[in-house]
Amino acid sequence: MTATAPAEEQLWSRCAGCASLLYRKRLLRNLDVCPECGAHAxxxxxxxxxxxxxxxxxxxxxxxxxxxxxxxxxxxxxxxxxxxxxxxxxxxxxxxxxxxxxxxxxxxxxxxxxxxxxxxxxxxxxxxxxxxxxxxxxxxxxxxxxxxxxxxxxxxxxxxxxxxxxxxxxxxxxxxxxxxxxxxxxxxxxxxxxxxxxxxxxxxxxxxxxxxxxxxxxxxxxxxxxxxxxxxxxxxxxxxxxxxxxxxxxxxxxxxxxxxxxxxxxxxxxxxxxxxxxTAPRPQAPSTGTTSVVPESDGIATPGPDEDPWTTVRAARHLARPTTLDYLDAAFDGFVELHGDRLGADCPAVVGGLARVDGRHVVVVGHQKGHTTAELVARNFGMASPAGHRKALRLMRLAARLGLPVVTLVDTPGADPGVRAEEHGQAAAIAENILMMSCLPTPVVAVVTGEGGSGGALALAVADRVLMLRNAVYSVISPEGCAAILWPDRSAAAQAARALRLTAPDLCRLGIVDEVVPEPPGGAQSAPAVAAELLRRAVAANLTPLLDVPPATLVRRRRERFRRYGAARLTGVGVR
CATH class of the missing domain: 3.90.226.10 (2-enoyl-CoA Hydratase; Chain A, domain 1)
Structure with missing residues (x-):
């Protein structure tokens, strides 16, 4: 219903559904439902x-x-x-x-x-x-x-x-x-x-x-x-x-x-x-987070914290940047891909299966983009459908049953926003992944390797340890989307990127990311083999301490991790 005066002063309201002029008291008696067309205000x-x-x-x-x-x-x-x-x-x-x-x-x-x-x-x-x-x-x-x-x-x-x-x-x-x-x-x-x-x-x-x-x-x-x-x-x-x-x-x-x-x-x-x-105990205020970086090896560059975030966004989207399948080939051994959500579809934007890292068997799930236009289209630009989220869910549950750790590689601009995805329950599929990962009784290490876009990224990132490559980004919304909503036009995307604090060092300071993984000079795309080795070392180093933690303790600590992001615990935490 539409009106110009405050609700308590209105005598009449116009229905937004059928444009009928309605006596306000009658409308209130009908619980703000139009008696003419049934529109619910x-x-x-x-x-x-x-x-x-x-x-x-x-x-x-x-x-x-x-x-x-x-x-x-x-x-x-x-x-x-x-x-x-x-x-x-x-x-x-x-x-x-x-x-x-x-x-x-x-x-x-x-x-x-x-x-x-x-x-x-x-x-x-x-x-x-x-x-x-x-x-x-x-x-x-x-x-x-x-x-x-x-x-x-x-x-x-x-x-x-x-x-x-x-x-x-x-x-x-x-x-x-x-x-x-x-x-x-x-x-x-x-x-x-x-x-x-x-x-x-x-x-x-x-x-x-x-x-x-x-x-x-x-x-x-x-x-x-x-x-x-x-x-x-x-x-x-x-x-x-x-x-x-x-x-x-x-x-x-x-x-x-x-x-x-x-x-x-x-x-x-x-x-x-x-x-x-x-039941996680009510945690005390957490540390604000300190940037942790995998120890540098010869020739490994770690750009300074003042690098322009918009430059980092463009680096994260670079077509030559290694994909999940590239990392599975170079950083993991013996990858065996498993397909399907067991409900009628196999989403190409999500790949997963069994692999080994440093000789230890793991289940790996990740978003898959591509390096060419044809590959990107075939993989839906790494945007998972509900079937992709359900495939990931099936593989993580398999890991729990087998007692295997889970490694996820996050690289997506966001979940599939298409009509078919909505018809098949995209929101509920993401929600179920997030809920289930909070309960998964096996170690989980997530690595944001490129774009970490919104709920589509979080659906694979409710983890015990969250790592980010130095030129990756992780954000609630894309800079372009943020600019389109809050700025006069989309040309403010670079400003939005700076305001969103979406780079790895910023997110490490906020306590969202545990460790920043360095990249070769020029970015991961300049030396994919070196980038894969750095990723392998980081995953192994973060996974090893989790292997001897009892499942109940793992779940409790994971829940404490995400519970600490409440407002009462963020007083004094900020990035300026």
Whole structure:
């Protein structure tokens, strides 16, 4: 519905769906659903809570994370100014409201997102609050209900916002292991990093009528594919037809449907305690991270920290840069490729199988690009489809069953944003990889060898040790995409690259990356054999200490790693 005055002062509203002029009080009685055409208007978090929970039952979380500006992001406005404007405009402190309440008498923990606040974007504070809600649900053994409305991860917090996908997902994993019900309610819109993590990896996924959900937004898909989108694409009914949600529920029936689900959960056997690996203790503030570099050998150059990030972006994308198959040939021995997701497809953008490194058997999974236009097209430019993510998932589960370590090689501009990928559940496929990797009871070493693009990269990078080649990049969004959204035009991509703090030294200082692997002078493409040897040494050195760690301890430490990216733990952490 559209109107010019504040909601509380409006007498009339015009429906955005059918353009009918509606009496505001009548619209409110109908829960902001147009009585003429059924269009569901977007709700802010306070209104959503009033509709869903029992009167006077909601108790907000008593604590709130500290404000953070972890990378000092500035576009046409400094990030703190954008936060201040969002708080003034919404009356909220962040893009989510969290607490406990009862729904039809059933006690739940709740996290309700608000799209009005910077597009409901997932930043460190939002991730921290939702994670605390999940931890409260685990402590009290009560269901967790997530109401999502988001455009994705928050660009202004760089790769740290990307990490929140893993942080919240592993909190959901702990609830799954403990037998505590988790429910997400998708509202309009739910996209990007939220769709590809906790919005779709809960036990039940409900979609409110009129909701839209997907990994990539319609505008991005049209730009990438140059195709018109099918009628009703990414709508709640589309999601239901393609098996991506449990049910579509009109707003008036939503509270009653949640009550039925909660009653069924309460009638089951009491949740059991999680295994020791599932519950990570609340960690203290982490180290801010110090750049660690593989010891240099003769002729190995390590460019200075002041090198222009846009130069690094272009180096990461160089067509001659070694690919995953190149590294498998030169840095690993005896690679045996395994194909297929066992559900009907074999994505060429993801390769994986059995190999050896320093004589030790491992499972290796990585993105595969190419060196020529024909190879890039055949491999979909390294952009994995849902089948690619499911193939990776199958191979990592095989590794766990065989007791083999996992090595992942990350080199992708992002996950496949095409229509077919959305039809086959791209967001849920990424979400399941992130959740499963947080539980994998075997060592995992991830290496960003070229581009580490958004959720497509994180789907292979929830690891015990995360390494980056010196000329690789890892980011929540491409510089071009960031510039197109926050700057007047895409020509500001170089500025966006600097603002995003996406280089290996920056990410090492932020604690996202553990080690920077040097490259030969001129980059990995100038001496692929030397680059492969450096990668082999780095993988072996980081894998060896993990081999004797008990599986439960591995999982616990991995979860502690990603839990530390919460806002309360980032005070004082920054790159300037």
């Amino acid at each position: 977007r709700l802010g978090a306070p209104d959503r809570l009033r509709q869903l929970v029992d009167p006077a039952s909601f108790v907000a979380l008593a604590d709130r994370p500290a404000d953070v500006d972890p990378i000092g992001f500035v576009d046409v406005l400094p990030y703190p100014h954008r936060l201040a404007a969002a708080r003034t405009g919404t009356g909220l402190t962040e893009a989510v409201v969290c607490g406990t309440a009862t729904i039809a008498g059933h006690r739940v923990a709740l996290a309700v997102m608000d799209f009005r606040f910077l597009g409901g974007s997932l930043g460190c504070a939002v991730g921290e609050l939702i994670t605390r809600s999940a931890e409260r649900a685990l402590d009290e053994r009560i269901p967790l209900v997530l109401v999502t409305a988001s455009g994705g991860a928050r660009m202004q917090e760089g790769a740290l916002s990307l990490m929140q996908m893993a942080t919240v997902s592993q909190a959901v994993a702990a609830l799954r292991e403990a037998g505590v019900l988790t429910v997400s309610v998708l509202t309009d819109p739910t996209y990007g990093g939220v769709a590809a993590s906790f919005a779709t990896n809960t036990d039940l996924v409900l979609a409110e009528a009129g909701a839209r959900m997907g990994f990539a937004g319609p505008r991005v898909i049209r730009q990438v594919t140059g195709r018109a989108l099918p009628e009703g694409f990414q709508t709640a009914d589309f999601l239901l037809r393609h098996g991506q949600v449990d049910m579509v529920v009109p707003r008036r029936a939503l509270r009653g449907r949640l009550a039925s689900v909660l009653a069924a959960a309460a009638a089951g056997r009491p949740p059991t305690l999680p295994p020791p690996a599932a």
